[in-house]
Every structure is written in structure tokens, then in C-alpha cells.
Amino acid sequence: MVPITTLHYLVVAAALFVLGVIGVLIRRNVVIVLMSIELILNAVNLNLVAFSRMWGNLHGQLFAIFIVVDAAAEAAVGLGILIAFFRNKETVNVDEIDLLKW
Amino acid sequence: MPNFIMSYLDSKEALTPGSAGSQFWALIYVLIIFAGVSVAVIAMNWIERKLLAHFQVRLGPMRVGPHGLLQPIADAVKLMIKEDIIPAEADQLVFWFAPMIGLLAAFTVYTVIPFGPSQAVSDMNIGILFMLGVSSLGVLGIVVAGWASNSHYPLIGALRSSAQMVSYEVAMGLAVVSAILMTSLNASGTGTLSMIGIVQAQQQQGVWFIFKFFPLGLIAFAIFAIAMVAETNRAPFDLAEAESELTAGYHTEYSGLRWSLFMLAEYAAMIAVSSIAVTLWLGGWMRPFPNLLHAPAWDFIFSLFPGLTFLALAAIALIGVARMPAHSFFRIQRIGLAVFAALLGFVALLLLVIAVAGRSADMSVAGRFNDGIDHVYWFVLKVAVFMYLFIWYRATWPRYRFDQLMKIGWKVMLPISLGVLIVTAIVGVIFS
């Protein structure tokens, strides 16, 4: 079998990233759009950790940790907005959230 | 014997199989722990029913076997042959595997629990982080089970449970961090997250962390001890399965074997969080006063304890035989209990023989075996105290109201644990 190189990890990360982008672009449900963003962030994390292994230092891993912090903040605020919105409009579909004010 | 079996036993250092790279022994340890935890859960079932009964001045199970000793087996058989009902409106697939999530999370945790310096499957660098993380996955099983049932009570139970567990995880994590801070109070100034490393730090500093910086360690421990009851959804924090409000909470729709998986997961999680508490604050596998009473004679005296414990249990069983009414109706029960007492006595004898044989504390196989039994004995004894406390809480305290629960979690426990963390850090810097 071919030994696993950095490129292998990058390919997996790229696949996850593209899946996340597809999810963000085509799904209507806001919750799933937010989940797709988590998928994207995970792909980025995987890239960073793989590069950290490639260069033999820990900067990539630290970046990954900061991204996890960021993801937590983003999920909390995003879901907060979602709940506030659901209370007002009784919907969680992105294409119905197109008014600037009402 | 093949090399891969003996090379681990012959190695001079005390290493976990994971650290020594012995996959064979890692597998053996996993199997032992799996079987041991399952047996412990079954035993807990009997002990809990018996203790609850005695707390309420009842007898508890008495019919199946002497003093109801075979009751758990009868229960298990009953649960296994019961019809497994899946509600028509339920989400079949999710309903099917929800119990397994909790079980998986509860059992995976045991890979890093140190029953002794080498009596753990693996010594992970991130041990305590891994334990907290994986045990927090257990909430997913509950949430998903409540959702998949597609019924009101389970859903409310699941929502309550997820809110409760997420809230108490915060205080729990902060309490754990203050204990981890204490591991860094050594010459090199580096702490450790490894479970074995934490116990060894307590040994080095010559004090269990519960007594360190009195009362800081004690407060952190108390926070953890409260949070872990909430984390395992046990009384008085069993809002998720409050009988009087939600029939059975998240597992209302479950029956038979699947329901028993939930019970198994709950008890396994109880043992797991108790193990965290024991490891972090109560010196893990260490016997009392390992530094003060440090002499071969003391080692020998303390290594007699496992045997003596079983001897005491055998004696209790024998007293039970003697106190049984002298009626022919009780003949089989009396014989059964006598056999049980004999079994316990035999185990006691075996343990005493091992203690005597492994007296010289060398690294021979017998000596290591003796050491291992010692470590596991003290660890299990400390965990057993917590198990008793869990039952005691359940028998004593009324259930909290949900808003009270949240208020305590966020407005009392969280500030206290944050304060303890800060003060511990300051005191640690001053005294190091």
C-alpha cells in the first residue's frame, strides 16, 4: 500500500470542504447550512493539522484550536439568531429569510 | 509461551499495555475491564435495590436465591426475553442505535481509567480530556433517544437532560482544571493530563489533591461530586427521567433489552465518573499513607486487605446462613448461601496466598500480580464508596425543580468553581 502522505490528508480535507460548500449553497434549512459551515471549518482544521505534521511544528495545531474556539462562538451566535428568527417568522428556510426589515 | 505474551510480563518497567505496545495484553485488559464493569453493573443492580429497601426499612428482593442474590440474573433473563417494541411513529434507525451511543461512550472511557500504574489499557497523554470528552458524548444517546421516540415525555426528558448535562459540564470541567493545576506544582513546573501522571503527581507531592491547599481541593472536589451526579442523571438531579413528571423520561418508549442497555450505560457512566473523582482527588490506586507508612512490613500488611475484605464478606454470608429460619422451606436457600460463603472464603484464601507469595516486592510475575491486586483493590474500594453515596443520595434527597437545577448550575457552582480555579492558581504560584 502507498504510505500515507500529507497529500492524502489534503485530499480528504478538500473533499470535506467541497461538501461543506455544496451544503451552504444548496440547502434551504438554516440548521443544515450552519452544520455545513462546521464541515468547512473541520476541513480547514484537518489541513492545518496535516501541515503541522508536515513541518514538524505545532503552529498548525494551535491554529486548529483557535478555529475550534471560533466554531463554538459561531455556532452559539448562529443558533441564537436562528431561534430569534424562528420566533418571529416561524420558518428556518434560507430563501424565506430575504427581507431586510419587516 | 509465545514471545508476544511473555515479553510484556517480563518487562522490567511497570507500563500499561498501550504504552508498552503490547496489543495482545491491551486486548486482554479490554476484555477484563468489559467483563468486570458488566459484572459490577449487575452487582450494583442488586446492591441498589437492597440498600434502597433497607433505607426504607424494607427487605428488598428476598425470593430469588438467598437474600435475592440471583435477582439480577432473573431480571436480565426477563429483560432479554421481553418483547422489543418499537413505536410505529418512531424513527426506526435512530431509535435502534440510540441506546448504543450511550453504552459506547460509557465503555470507551474505561480505556484510560488507571486501576494501577500499569493496570490500564493505555496511558494517554490527554487522558482526562479524553475522559471528559467521551463521557460527554453520552448525552447524545439520551437526546437522540428522546427525539427518536417521537413522543412528548421522552422529548421533554431529552431536552431537560441535554440542558442539564451541558450546564453541569462547565462547572465539572473547571473543577477538573483546578486539580490539573495542582499536578504542575513540582520542580519542572509542567503538569499533566495523563490519568496515571495525575496519580503519580499526588504520590510525589505526598498528598491527595482533596487535602491540597485546604480547603481549595476540597471545594473543587465537592463541585465535581455534585456535578457528576447531575452528569449521570441520578437523583436528586434525575430530571430527565423524573417518574412523577415524565413517567420515565427519555426511555419511556423503550422496552426489553434496549431499555436495559440504557441502564447498563447509566451505571457504567456512574462508575466512570466516580473513577475520575477518585483519580483526581483521592489518590487513585494508592493505599492510605503510601509515603508515611513506607516499609516492606507495611506493604505486606496493606496487601492483606483484599483477602481480609473477602474474608469479612464470607463471614457476613455465614452469619446470614446461621440466621436463616430453621424451616425446611429455607433448606435450599441455606445451602445456596453457604456455597456462596464458601466461594467468597475461597477467593479470600487465594488472595491471602498471593499476598504472602508476592511478599518480596521484586518485579517477578507473582510480585507484580500482588501489586496489581493491591492497586485494583484500593481503586475499586474508593469507587465503591462513591457508588454507595449515589444510592444514599437517591434514598435521601427529593428531586430538584428544573429552574432550581439550572440556577444552582449556573449561578452557584460555576462562580464557585471559577473562584476556586483562580485562587488555586494564585496560591500555587505563591507556594511553588
Add this chain to the structure above:
Amino acid sequence: MNLAMNSALNSTINSGMAPVATPWFFYVLAGVAVISGVLVITRRNAVHAALALIVTLLAVTGLYLMLYAPFVAGVQIIVYAGGIMVLFLFVIMLVNIDRSSKERRFNRIWAVGLGAACALLALFVFAFTKGKALFPDRGMPLAEGSNTQEIAKMLYGEAGRMGQYTFAFEIASLLLLVAILGAVIMTKKKI
């Protein structure tokens, strides 16, 4: 019993433990991650999507462990799988998406979105095939046993000096504070 505190850690490094990073593990984990990633974006039911995402996260955690990043793996489990995903499930149950699960899954411009994503994929493929030589076959050695300690040194500094990321760490805590406040203000009906 003279047990140095870090003896277990050091021995982990010294004993030359055979890495579990076999190709087989990698392919299984990568396959699980990608397949459940597909499920995340195709499932009609949001809870199923969330469960698939949890599987993806756990598979990625396995990949982190293979990359000698145990601390990141632990953070991933505790924050993502244990925290964020429980929050997601909680919200899904709160906003009761029964109605939306019966409606159309994809929005009207799904073809455009898919095309754009495919273009992105093509870009990735192009970059990886062209730039293959940039990535060495073997990674540099990373100490797995002291990973947490090394990360702590970079985050908090050592011997009284500030670490390289101490400032970023403080900013991150500020970010979290803002996020907490934002979430509370957003969701509370009356403050």
C-alpha cells in the same frame, strides 16, 4: 517505587511505539468522514444530518490522532461532539422542523451552487496534481507524548515569558465572551 512524574510520558516516546498510522486506518477514517459528510448535506431530516456530522467529526478526530495531534483530537471531541453538536440537536428539537422536512430540500438555485462547488473541486484537483511536489512524502517527527505540554508552552509561555500565542489566546477569550453575550441577547425575549 521511584516513579518520576513524566516517566510514563517519556517511555511512550522512548519505547518506539509502533504508530497505528497504517494506511488501512487512514482509508477507513477518510471514507467514513466523506460518506457521512455526503449524508450531512443530503439528508432531509435535520437530526439525521446532525448525527452524520457527529460521525464525520469523530472520523476527523481519528485522523488528528494519526497526525500526532492528540490534544487537538481531545478538544475536537469535547468541544465539537460534546458541546456544539448537542447545542445543534437542542436547537433542532426546539424549533421543531417537522414542517420543513416535508418541503423541498434544496433551494431554487441549487444547480448554480453545485456548479460553483464543482468548479472549486476542479480547482483543488488542479492544484494538487500540479503542486504534488510541494508536499514531502514523510512528515517531520512530532513528539506525541509531550504534545499537550508543548502546546501549553506556546499558548501560555514558559519561564515567565509570554508565549507566542498568549495574546491571541486572550483575544479568543474575548471573542467567546462576546459570543455568549450575543447569544443571550439574541435568544432572550426580555432582558
